[in-house]
Amino acid sequence: MRLLTHNMLSSNIKGVINGFPLGIVVEKVIEKPVEMNPDFLKNMFAKIEWKALVDASRSMGYTELPEQADSSMLDSVDFLQRFHHALLELHLEEGALVCPETGRKFPVNKGIPNMLLHEDEV
Amino acid sequence: MWYLCVFYHRLLDYRRPEVESLARMFGAFDSEDGGGAEHLEWRIPEHHHPDSPFHFVDLPSEDVARDVANRSILVKGIYELWGEADSYEELEDAIKNYPDERKLPYLTSESTFRITVDSFGKVISFQEQNERIQSLTYIPFKGRVNLRNPEHKFWLMETDDYGANNGLPPVVKKRIFFGREVGSADRKLLPTYQLKSRTYLGPTAMDAEMAFLMANQAMVKPGKLVYDPFVGTGSILIAAAHFGAMTMGADIDIRVVRDGRGPDCNVWSNFKQYGLPMPIGLLRADNNLPPWRPGLKEVFDAIICDPPYGVRAGGRKSGGRKLLKGVVGPYTVPDDKRTDHIPSTAAYSLVECVHDLLDIAAKMLILNGRLVFFYPVLREDESAENHFPEHPCFILVSSSEQILSSRYSRVLLTMVKRGPYTKEIEEAARLKHLEFKENHLKWMEDGNLHSAVFSPGESVCVAEGDTKVSKETKPKYRGKYV
Numbered sequence: 001m002r003l004l005t006h007n008m009l010s011s012n013i014k015g016v017i018n019g020f021p022l023g024i025v026v027e028k029v030i031e032k033p034v035e036m037n038p039d040f041l042k043n044m045f046a047k048i049e050w051k052a053l054v055d056a057s058r059s060m061g062y063t064e065l066p067e068q069a070d071s072s073m074l075d076s077v078d079f080l081q082r083f084h085h086a087l088l089e090l091h092l093e094e095g096a097l098v099c100p101e102t103g104r105k106f107p108v109n110k111g112i113p114n115m116l117l118h119e120d121e122v
Numbered sequence: 123m124w125y126l127c128v129f130y131h132r133l134l135d136y137r138r139p140e141v142e143s144l145a146r147m148f149g150a151f152d153s154e155d156g157g158g159a160e161h162l163e164w165r166i167p168e169h170h171h172p173d174s175p176f177h178f179v180d181l182p183s184e185d186v187a188r189d190v191a192n193r194s195i196l197v198k199g200i201y202e203l204w205g206e207a208d209s210y211e212e213l214e215d216a217i218k219n220y221p222d223e224r225k226l227p228y229l230t231s232e233s234t235f236r237i238t239v240d241s242f243g244k245v246i247s248f249q250e251q252n253e254r255i256q257s258l259t260y261i262p263f264k265g266r267v268n269l270r271n272p273e274h275k276f277w278l279m280e281t282d283d284y285g286a287n288n289g290l291p292p293v294v295k296k297r298i299f300f301g302r303e304v305g306s307a308d309r310k311l312l313p314t315y316q317l318k319s320r321t322y323l324g325p326t327a328m329d330a331e332m333a334f335l336m337a338n339q340a341m342v343k344p345g346k347l348v349y350d351p352f353v354g355t356g357s358i359l360i361a362a363a364h365f366g367a368m369t370m371g372a373d374i375d376i377r378v379v380r381d382g383r384g385p386d387c388n389v390w391s392n393f394k395q396y397g398l399p400m401p402i403g404l405l406r407a408d409n410n411l412p413p414w415r416p417g418l419k420e421v422f423d424a425i426i427c428d429p430p431y432g433v434r435a436g437g438r439k440s441g442g443r444k445l446l447k448g449v450v451g452p453y454t455v456p457d458d459k460r461t462d463h464i465p466s467t468a469a470y471s472l473v474e475c476v477h478d479l480l481d482i483a484a485k486m487l488i489l490n491g492r493l494v495f496f497y498p499v500l501r502e503d504e505s506a507e508n509h510f511p512e513h514p515c516f517i518l519v520s521s522s523e524q525i526l527s528s529r530y531s532r533v534l535l536t537m538v539k540r541g542p543y544t545k546e547i548e549e550a551a552r553l554k555h556l557e558f559k560e561n562h563l564k565w566m567e568d569g570n571l572h573s574a575v576f577s578p579g580e581s582v583c584v585a586e587g588d589t590k591v592s593k594e595t596k597p598k599y600r601g602k603y604v
Contacts, residue, residue, distance in 0.1 A: 008415060047421050114380075115413040116376070122411065
């Protein structure tokens, strides 16, 4: 699971109001190089919850993202590379996503988050 | 400018929409203001039926025509027409009358060229082909012939006037076309991506040709983000990735997306097989209760999918035993079993599935983003033809039918998002969602196709007179089957 996916997901258990951002339990992180596409990154930047991305990348062991970011920084190649690395190259291969409200764990195995709810959570 | 557009004789309903989508993608329409569903201008040759492979299309420039043809799947070629006629004598006049300034730049002595003779609905022997080429001496070709890799490709195409015209209504008159090729489809893609050589397949994997057509309808190009909520083995996203898109997919069946059939036979390995970039994200999620964070909207450039409509594979949604309230008591998972609990799922009716799909697409697509999906139609039901799903955010761009059996067919719907996802639309969708949940069993009966497709036919003998009349009014040719 890349952090782009993490940034889009929330816990949708019935009754949960603040299901975002999901906490990350790390068992195994791998890095997969991806070709950088600056236009795609600039496009995605507007949709990203920055703080959630920073926190998520830290819990995956990557600390190079600035605390704050705004769109003027997209002109910097250095910033784009860090953003690219955090968003698309870090993978949570094994671990779990944790609902911030209930503590319910959504398992991540073989890089696939399992977001399906139990019968009594619907 | 008008071009001759010759199609492969396949998927007839899909041909013009493909050209129109690609023309839009390559900038044939000035702006998005026209509603996203403007059409190109088309003509068909005299005496030809609309299902004929020969069409004329008005495109703004040769560059657009070339880009459209080269990217397409169903365009055999787009040609600058130098002449058309009913006989070879008339053809000579027509070509001679075509302005020299259009012809001479392609006939210069330093260029290379090739002439191909082609026919529709008949076979021309090698000797006859040569005779036809020799008869073109009135065109002042100065260049050298190069059969392998010429700069300019000329085509001489003819149709005959006999009755059994590949299953089409007969063409009344023989017609001959001569033109210069501007571009043509790269059908070599299809053997490369054919399903029979793909490692990981499911029972409803989308065949390569159709997947590419869907990607073209969605105007997929590099850097776009494409989502398939029913990703399965990834067959639709593979086509999108081939055209350079970033892909994302979800499926409710975790065995399909996570495990496949082992380490070298799964969704990832399918992308690897073709050297395509891996999907950006694959997850297990329920289209009925999507886990997208609140406030997330307008992220996908296109959503392309083949929803489970319950004929070959039935849809599932979460809830399972809980929805069978009254049959089994409301189900609670005991605390000690929660970690490894495998939630049961409930059947998902087509109507609800399509409702959810439109709602998600309305929210998650960017403005002018496209939703491309298959929708099943019962063929007996004449009135159903114009009853495609609707949504206030979307307008229908095209609908293309593919007949699957005498009972039902599937229609590829292409929609474009034209309006914002407002609070009111969101609230209406929420209420409808609850309605589906409350009346689960009712919707399972009313909202599904399976029984209509597989139930025994109505007794024919009672109203034989009537059915005969109604059947004969339908055109009886292979048309949409090919």
